[in-house]
Ligand code: FES
C-alpha cells in the first residue's frame with residue numbers, strides 16, 4: 001500500500017505524519033503520536049470511543065484511513081480539549097455531575113460534547129441526546145452525562161454563544 | 163468539591179466527586195492497551211472449529227515459517243491440565259484425544275512479535291476434530307427435561323424446601339402456572355478483555371490487566387501452572403468496565419497467556435478485539451423458569467413451586483453459585499408458608515456462561531415478578547394492591563427460614579415508588595390492547611418489587627474472613643499519606659472514592675490524605691473478590707475498622723510523644739488532648755514515620771455470631787443483609803409497528819447507608835440501563851454452528867443516549883447496623899427488576915403477557931396477533 005506523507009495540525013500544533021494510506025487515524029494518533037486518550041472499543045465505527053474532531057466535525061477515527069486526510073487537516077483529540085474553554089467547562093461538569101464511571105467511553109463523550117457545544121452552545125435536551133447518540137456508554141445510563149453537557153452549556157458565557 | 167465547613171463535616175453521605183475522575187475526563191488514565199509494554203509477545207488463542215467432538219490433531223502448516231512463533235499446546239501445561247473453579251472438570255486447553263465441548267474451546271496458544279503475525283500463525287494451525295452431535299441450547303435441554311426430567315444433563319442441582327407445597331396446593335382456590343424464558347446477555351464492558359503475563363526469573367508469574375478479581379487466578383491456576391499462590395502475582399490496571407465479565411474469565415486468559423510466556427520466557431499479552439470478545443467470553447446464563455402457585459380467593463399465597471434451570475454452557479465454572487443465588491431470589495420477596503424451589507444447571511455445548519451483574523437474581527426476579535402480576539390478574543386485583551398484601555416485611559420468614567430483620571426498607575420502597583410514579587392513577591389509563599380516547603400509542607405501566615441479598619451466600623463471609631489494612635506508610639510531596647490496602651478493584655463503580663470517604667471519616671482526616679492504590683495481590687491482603695454486592699457492606703466495614711485501628715495507634719503515639727501520656731484524639735486533622743495545644747496530624751505522622759516507621763491498622767471481617775447457614779439443606783440465613791427496591795416502568799407501543807418505548811422509570815432503592823449519593827444514583831441509572839437492554843434490546847443466542855449469533859456492535863444492540871427513559875431514582879435508608887458505616891449491596895440491585903416491570907407494563911398496554919425477554923417489536927407483534935394470552 002502506498003505511503004502518504006502529511007502535515008496536519010493536531011491539537012493546535014503542526015505534526016508531520018508518514019504512514020500507509022490505509023492506516024487508521026486512530027492508530028496514528030495512539031501509536032505514532034502517543035495520544036492514548038482516544039480509545040478503541042469496537043473498531044468498526046459503532047461505539048464512538050475513538051471520536052476525534054477533524055476540521056470541526058466529530059468523526060470515528062477507527063474507520064478513517066489517513067490517506068483521506070489532506071495536508072492542513074485540523075485534528076482535535078481529547079488531549080487538546082482542555083486547551084479550549086468550552087472543553088474545560090465540559091470536563092469540569094462531567095466531574096461535578098458524576099458523569100464518569102469506568103471512564104473508557106469518556107474521552108469520546110467529552111469530544112462529542114465539545115463538537116456539539118462548539119457549534120450549538122444552547123442545545124435542547126433532544127439535541128444533546130442526538131449529539132451523543134453515537135457514543136456508547138455501558139456504565140452510566142447516560143443520565144448524568146446528559147446533565148453534565150447541559151450544565152456545561154449553561155456556563156458558556158453569553159458572548160461565546162455566537 | 164464539598165467544603166469542610168466545620169469539624170463535624172462527614173464525608174460519608176456526601177456526593178464527593180470521584181477520586182479518579184480527572185484522568186478519565188482528560189484521557190490520561192491508562193488502561194492496559196494504553197501501556198507500552200516493551201518486548202511483549204502477542205498471544206492469540208487457537209480454537210475448536212466445532213461445538214463438540216474428539217480432538218484428533220493439531221497440524222501446523224509446514225509452508226509457514228514457525229521460527230518466530232511460540233506455539234503452546236496442552237503438552238506445555240506445566241501441571242495438571244485443569245482450571246480449578248467450582249469443580250475440576252475444565253481443562254485449561256483441550257488435549258489431543260479428549261472431548262471438545264464447545265465451539266471456540268482453546269486447543270493451542272500462539273505468540274509472536276506482532277498481533278498480526280500471531281493471528282496469521284493461529285490460522286495456520288489445522289485443528290482436526292472428529293465431530294459429535296452437540297446439544298446447543300437451553301431450549302433443547304428443556305425439551306429433554308420436560309419429556310424425561312432425569313435425562314437432563316445437570317451439572318448441579320439444589321432444592322429449597324419450606325413447609326409442604328402439596329398441603330399448600332390443597333388449600334388453594336386457584337392454581338396459576340406459567341413458564342418464563344430469558345436469553346443470554348453480553349456484559350459489553352467498553353474496554354475489551356486484555357492482560358499481560360510476565361514470567362519472572364524465579365519461575366513465578368506476574369499478571370496485570372483488566373482483572374476484576376485479582377485473587378481468583380492466584381488460587382485457581384496453582385495446579386495447572388504448578389505454582390503456589392505466592393508465585394502467582396496479579397494486579398489490576400484501570401478497568402474499563404467489567405460487570406462480572408472480568409470476574410472469572412481473566413483466570414482462563416492468564417492461563418492461556420502463561421503457556422507461551424513460560425515456554426518462551428517472554429512476557430505475553432492477550433488483548434481481544436470486540437469481535438473475539440463477544441464470541442469467546444462468558445455471558446449471562448439463559449434461564450427457563452416455571453412457577454406453579456396456589457392462591458386463595460383472599461390473595462394468600464398458599465404454595466410456590468418453582469423449577470429454575472440455567473444454561474451453564476459446557477463447563478460448570480461458577481454456575482452452581484449463580485444458580486444458588488437465583489433460587490434464593492425466586493420467592494424471597496413474598497409471604498408464603500409452602501415453598502419448593504428446584505434449581506439446576508443444564509450442560510450444553512455452548513460457551514460456558516459466567517458472572518454478570520445480578521448473578522442469577524435477574525433471571526429469578528424476571529420470573530417471579532412477571533408471575534405475581536399474572537396471579538394478581540387471575541384474582542382480579544391491581545398489581546400494586548396485591549403486592550402491598552403479600553410482600554415480605556421485617557419479621558417474615560424467607561423460604562430458607564431466615565427471619566427478615568428490621569433493617570429492611572421493603573414497604574418503604576414499594577410505597578414510595580407507587581407514590582412518586584402515581585401508579586394507581588396511571589394504571590387507570592392503560593390501554594389493554596385498545597387505544598383510549600386521546601391515545602395514539604398503547605400505554606402501559608408496570609411494577610416490580612424485589613430484594614437482593616448482599617455479600618456471599620449464607621455464612622460465606624464468616625468463613626472467608628475478608629482482610630484489609632489501612633497504612634500510614636509514606637510521604638508524598640512531604641505530606642503523610644494513608645493507604646487503603648484491600649483487594650477490591652475499581653471498575654468504574656466507584657470503590658476508590660467511597661472507601662476514601664469511609665477511611666477519611668474513620669480517621670477524621672480530609673480525603674486528600676487518603677490514597678487507594680490499585681489492587682495488587684503482592685501488596686494487599688485478600689479482602690475477597692469485587693463481586694456479589696459485598697464490597698461496600700463487607701470490605702467497606704473492613705476499611706472503616708482498619709482505619710479506626712490505625713487512628714488508635716496514631717493517638718497512642720501522639721499521647722506519649724506530644725502530650726506526656728495524656729489521652730490524645732485525632733479530630734479534624736489535629737491531635738488534641740485536654741488542656742494542651744493541638745498538634746497537626748502531619749507533624750505527628752511525620753514523627754511517627756521517622757521514629758517508629760510505618761504504622762498499619764488491620765481488620766478481619768466477622769459476621770454476627772447468630773448467623774446460621776446449612777449449605778447442604780439450604781436452610782438458615784441466606785444473606786447477612788438484603789437491599790430492596792421497587793421499579794415502575796411506563797411504556798408506549800406503536801400499534802402498527804409494535805415499536806416499544808420505555809418513557810419513564812421510577813426506582814426506589816434501599817441500600818442501607820448511602821455512602822455517596824451521586825455515585826449511588828449513577829450505579830442505579832447504569833444498572834437500570836443494562837436492565838433496559840436485557841428487557842427489550844439485547845438479543846444473542848447460540849447459533850446452529852455453535853457460535854453466538856451476534857458478534858459485533860452492529861448486531862448486538864445496547865441502549866444509546868436516545869433509548870434511555872427519564873429516571874426517577876430515590877433512596878430510602880435502612881442501614882446494616884452490624885457493619886458500619888452501614889451500606890448494603892448496591893451494584894446488582896438495579897439490574898434485577900426492570901425487565902419484569904417492563905413486561906408487566908407491556909401486558910397493561912397490550913393485554914398480552916410476554917414470557918420471554920428480550921421483548922422486541924416482533925415478539926409484541928406476534929403476541930398481538932396470537933389467538934390469545936400472549937407468547938407461549
Ligand atoms: S472504536 Fe471507533 S467507533 Fe468504536
Ligand code: FES
Pocket residue numbers: 099100101102103104105106136137138139140352402403654
Ligand atoms: S463510563 Fe464506562 S463506558 Fe461510559
